[in-house]
Amino acid sequence: MRPSFTLPGALEAFLDPVVTMVTLAACLAWYAHPLSARYIILGVIAFSLSFPGNVGFHEPPQRMVRKLLTNWLVFLVILGGFGVATGYMKSFTRPVLIAWAVLTPLAQIGSHFFLRWALPKAITGSGQQRRVVITGVNEVGLRLLHEFESNPYLNTRVLGFFDDRSSDRLGELGKVPMLGRMSDLAEFMKTSDVEAIYLALPMASQPRILAVLDDLKDTTASIYFVPDIFMTDLIQGRLANVGPMPVMAVCETPFNGMSGLIKRASDIFISLMILILASPIFLALALAVKFTSPGPIIFKQRRYGLDGKEILVYKFRSMTTEDNGTVVKQATKNDSRITPLGAILRKTSLDELPQFVNVLQGRMSIVGPRPHAVAHNETYRKLVKGYMVRHKVKPGITGWAQVSGYRGETDTIDKMEKRIDYDLEYLRNWSLGFDLWIIVKTVLVVLNDKKAY
Incomplete structure (x- = not known):
């Protein structure tokens, strides 16, 4: 919600590419x-691959560090x-390249x-703050005010609100005053x-919106419409076109396109590399399970995949039973169905190694929402809002939820x-760097996880 060009926006776009080139020159x-x-060409390539920067100043420090490290890792993998x-x-010169590789993310x-x-x-x-006003004292308008006040990089000052309701119906506005009714807005401008x-007005208020726009036809100020649909839980919400007609994706x-490729x-x-390197382990585990x-x-367990279509997911058998029907009991701590070898496999997640074959088949992805048994899906889709939205992507061997403390048994609705x-957050914020970060965290979680059984 800021103009197309601002100093913070320009710095966000140029900072990382420029620092990459300056660090190379310093080395x-x-x-x-x-x-x-050849080093000038290397610097130009580095600038091109890292421009524009995608790390916002408003993002939490932990996310900022994670994105910078994974962006640089992707850059090194591609260029290297x-x-x-x-x-x-x-x-x-090797010492120059090593120093550059180490110092750039720190810089x-x-x-x-x-x-x-x-x-x-x-x-x-x-x-020189940007001065704006908001029409509509409602959830959308108040949230917009909060975003302006909590993000200093937007460099925006909200002068006040316009609304047709009386002040006793508007609730607490804080330090921002009511400036008048919406009919007063044109004169105020x-x-x-x-x-x-x-314009933070409900979409149902079309006559009021048109009336306000008609009053403002002589103003030189920029006018933005913030529909209340943006208060819903949009997944990859974006504007698109069907021919000349604009449409908005609510859930996508x-x-x-290129992201899918x-x-x-x-x-x-990654699946091919893991299966090739781990082939001796794969064979040894297969023989161990057999004997x-x-x-x-x-x-092979039936689970829901992309678009909610049923798939078969492979795992090394870790139990004496093979629950795959209308009722599937989740594994619990000290579960008597788990074999001695199965306990080790589940603790180390080696039982999921065959799922890299599922990835090559195109049924799964390495990173994505973990697939649940069909029986669990049918239960939770009725209890948890937005549950089936996670099936807009292929299920993953690992996921953002699993590395964020929600791996293992989901014995309560709250845990699910x-x-x-976390699954929906992953859909909103996906990037290749995010995937690599989740893979790295997965290794760390598996090495020190007390929730796997």
Whole structure:
């Protein structure tokens, strides 16, 4: 909700690319290496791959650090893989490249922390805040006010509200005053230095909206409409077109177009590498399951996949039973159905190794919402709001919920609701860097997890 160009927005776009190039130049200077043409080309490529930066100053510090590290990891994998494959890596001095690889993310993190401290002071000291008004004292309008007040990087001051209701029906407005009725807005705009008007009116109030717009036809201020539909739980909400007609996506998969290609390519590449490297472990575990307890090596369970369609998910069998019907009992602590070997497999998540085959089949993804048994889906879809939205993407071997403390048994509705909250957060914020961060956290969680049984 800010204009197309602002100083914070420009800094967010240019900071990481510029720091990447400056750090490369600093490493060359430290090693007294001349700035030759090949390093200039490397710097230009680095700038191009990292522009524009996607880390906002308003984001929590933990997310900021995570995104910077994963962005840089993706950059190194892409550029390093190309350099090794083509032989161009040999054209560069190894100490310079190593120093650059290590120092760049540290420099980026330090730059972000510095600007997060310095920028609000500079904005406040400039005395040039953007002045706006909001029409509509309702949930949408008050939330908009909160966003402006809590985010100093927006550099926006809300002068007040306009609403047709009496003041005793409007509740607490805090320090922001009521400036009048909506019929007073046009006259107020003629005498006040206001840059933008935000119409936070219900979509059902079409006549009022049209009347306000008609009154404001002579104003030079920017006018933004904030419909109350944005208060719903949008998943990948975005504007699109059907021919010349604009439409808005309310619930959509994040894996459309190029994002889908990137997701699928990374799934195939990582799955192939893991299956090739882990093939001796795969064979050893298959033999161990076969000879330590009666039953099949691979347990195939019916679960819901993409768009709620039923799929078969593979696991090394870890139990003496194979629940796959209309009633499926979740594994619990000290569950008597779990075999001695199965306890080890479940604790280390090695029982899920065959699911990398599911990934190659296109049924699953490496990272995504964990698939639940069909019986559990039929139960929870009636109890948890937004439960089936998680099926807008392929289920994953690991997921944001699992590395955020919601792995294992969901014995209460509250636990399942929290798991779904994390799944939906993943859908809203997906990126390749986010996937890599979840994979790294999965390894750490598996090594020290007390919830797996």
